[in-house]
Amino acid sequence: MDLKDQNALAIGKYSFSSRLFMGTGKFSSSDVMCSAVKASGTELVTVAVRRAKFGGYDDILQPLLKTGVRLLPNTAGSRVAKEAVYAANLARDALETDLIKLEVHPDPRYLLPDPVETLLAAQELVKQGFTVMPYCQADPVLCKRLEEAGCACVMPLAAPIGTNRGLVTRDMLEIILDQASVPVVVDAGIGAPSHAAAAMEMGADAVLVNTAIAVAGDPVSMAGAFADAVRAGYAAGKAGLGKSSLYAVATSEVDDFIAHLED
Amino acid sequence: MIKVIYNGEVRETGCSTLLELLKETGVVKDDPRSLFGIAVGVNDEMVPKSRLDQYILRENDRIEIFTMIAGG
Numbered sequence: 001m002d003l004k005d006q007n008a009l010a011i012g013k014y015s016f017s018s019r020l021f022m023g024t025g026k027f028s029s030s031d032v033m034c035s036a037v038k039a040s041g042t043e044l045v046t047v048a049v050r051r052a053k054f055g056g057y058d059d060i061l062q063p064l065l066k067t068g069v070r071l072l073p074n075t076a077g078s079r080v081a082k083e084a085v086y087a088a089n090l091a092r093d094a095l096e097t098d099l100i101k102l103e104v105h106p107d108p109r110y111l112l113p114d115p116v117e118t119l120l121a122a123q124e125l126v127k128q129g130f131t132v133m134p135y136c137q138a139d140p141v142l143c144k145r146l147e148e149a150g151c152a153c154v155m156p157l158a159a160p161i162g163t164n165r166g167l168v169t170r171d172m173l174e175i176i177l178d179q180a181s182v183p184v185v186v187d188a189g190i191g192a193p194s195h196a197a198a199a200m201e202m203g204a205d206a207v208l209v210n211t212a213i214a215v216a217g218d219p220v221s222m223a224g225a226f227a228d229a230v231r232a233g234y235a236a237g238k239a240g241l242g243k244s245s246l247y248a249v250a251t252s253e254v255d256d257f258i259a260h261l262e263d
Numbered sequence: 264m265i266k267v268i269y270n271g272e273v274r275e276t277g278c279s280t281l282l283e284l285l286k287e288t289g290v291v292k293d294d295p296r297s298l299f300g301i302a303v304g305v306n307d308e309m310v311p312k313s314r315l316d317q318y319i320l321r322e323n324d325r326i327e328i329f330t331m332i333a334g335g
Contacts, residue, residue: 023334023335024333024334024335025333025334025335026333026335027333033333046334046335047331047332047333047334048331048332048333048334048335049302049329049330049331049332050329050330050331050332051270051271051327051328051329052270052290052301052328052329052330059300060331060332060333061299061300061331071331073331074334074335076334076335086304086307086308086309089302089309090302090304090309090329091302091331093302093303093309093311093312094299094300094301094302094329094330094331095299095300095331096299161335162335188335208335210335211335
């Protein structure tokens with residue numbers, strides 16, 4: 001990427017031109033996934049660590065790497081900090097990257113991240129030299145604690161994973177954005193390009209989208225639509241939105257025109 | 264021969280190191296790049312791929328092979 005890019009996003013020692021990060025789950029095939037990745041313009045995509053099933057697994061890494069993206073392994077499936085730290089170490093050895101999306105969610109019904117275990121795991125992973133990107137509750141206090149622990153960004157949820165419900169946590173996200181000194185990546189629950197644009201207008205540094213693209217009628221077109229929305233939302237946020245008002249505010253001075261007719 | 268637990272299944276092996284076992288099971292092939300995307304754990308501890316040849320197998324070791332899959 002262009003080093004002079006004023007709009008680049010820095011997360012730890014990494015830099016990204018695209019502010020749309022993508023998940024790779026739930027796509028109907030590797031081909032569709034890779035085409036969507038290309039259409040999204042993303043530079044960072046998530047993958048997960050699992051026990052190998054021999055003879056039946058689809059190698060997604062080689063086609064993904066051909067698209068030129070950087071891989072962000074996650075610790076999904078971990079229920080406690082210890083498991084997340086183990087998963088992170090496996091991922092670092094497998095992919096030769098210190099990037100880790102920390103996810104600790106013990107409850108399969110809502111997949112909400114455990115704040116206590118997430119913080120404990122973040123502290124340990126920072127100590128072990130990882131660039132930690134924690135998926136977390138949209139809790140402003142927790143986000144500050146994760147930042148103090150040395151995380152490279154925070155990734156508060158908009159709504160539970162895969163629900164497509166949009167910015168359910170909007171009010172808390174506003175406080176997080178107001179307080180944060182590390183990048184804020186809004187993750188999970190973003191269901192439409194308009195949700196992504198709204199998050200970026202509010203000042204989010206990036207969004208991570210998976211389900212909304214993967215399960216769309218046409219995932220490749222949807223990936224392009226998200227790319228446009230993220231760019232538009234980011235530009236709008238930087239430009240500074242006008243103030244909202246209860247009463248109408250005329251865009252031209254009608255008084256002079258009326259006065260002229262009465263002459 | 265010793266008995267190890269390999270990806271959840273009991274396996275008898277004459278291999279002495281972890282690297283030999285991974286060759287025996289076809290995980291490690293001649294191309295060193297074949298290990299990209301794979302990680303190895305023994306008894307819930309990650310064994311770096313650079314040290315697979317130094318790890319001496321012991322009776323009842325639980326060996327697990329991990330790969331990367333699609334995810335969000």
